[in-house]
Amino acid sequence: MANECYELKCSDLGTQCDYVAQGHTKDEMMERAVRHDAEVHNHKGGYSDEEMVAINAAVIHNQDC
Numbered sequence: 001m002a003n004e005c006y007e008l009k010c011s012d013l014g015t016q017c018d019y020v021a022q023g024h025t026k027d028e029m030m031e032r033a034v035r036h037d038a039e040v041h042n043h044k045g046g047y048s049d050e051e052m053v054a055i056n057a058a059v060i061h062n063q064d065c
């Protein structure tokens with residue numbers, strides 16, 4: 001479990017962007033994804049329930065990376 005990681009592809013959320021947020025915990029990955037979204041896509045102010053469902057559905061959990 002030591003090398004597990006989480007990934008979230010920006011393009012899976014409907015963008016033309018090739019950014020992939022990665023982290024060894026979901027929180028770490030989400031922190032990077034949220035910062036990327038704010039800096040690159042100017043998305044600030046949080047996420048709706050629908051957006052959170054889409055985000056959670058797009059998260060990839062790798063056991064080894």
Ligand SMILES: [Zn+2]
Nearest residue numbers: 010017019040
């Ligand atoms: Zn992006």
